[in-house]
Amino acid sequence: xxxxxIYLADFGKSRDSFAFGKKRPxxxxxxxxxxxxxxxxIYEYLLVLPLSTQHDILTDEFRLPIRAREDLKExxxxxxxxxxxxxxxxxxxxxxxxxPKEIKAVEVIIKDVLDMR
Numbered sequence: 001x002x003x004x005x006i007y008l009a010d011f012g013k014s015r016d017s018f019a020f021g022k023k024r025p026x027x028x029x030x031x032x033x034x035x036x037x038x039x040x041x042i043y044e045y046l047l048v049l050p051l052s053t054q055h056d057i058l059t060d061e062f063r064l065p066i067r068a069r070e071d072l073k074e075x076x077x078x079x080x081x082x083x084x085x086x087x088x089x090x091x092x093x094x095x096x097x098x099x100p101k102e103i104k105a106v107e108v109i110i111k112d113v114l115d116m117r
Contacts, residue, residue: 006028008024052079064102
């Protein structure tokens with residue numbers, strides 16, 4: 001598991017307005033040191049960004065469009081304004097991997113989301 005890998009995650013049933021409440025693709029977006037700790041049983045959570053197939057005119061500036069590839073079947077948007085932690089038990093199969101250029105673009109958007117530019 002590496003930064004930029006896209007997996008299917010099962011968020012279960014939504015109980016409130018802040019839960020995604022379904023299966024959806026996510027991008028792992030934490031340092032590879034944490035990914036190493038995760039794979040070795042030292043750490044159990046991942047920092048992830050959800051994917052959506054929907055436009056959102058209010059937050060489009062914080063979304064990065066990506067094309068379908070590998071096992072990611074639909075063109076999607078990485079929703080950089082919905083950063084969250086997810087327990088590893090919700091991660092299912094790997095779908096695809098971002099390109100280095102896409103990873104850099106997400107980093108730029110996250111800096112904007114966090115007002116760090």
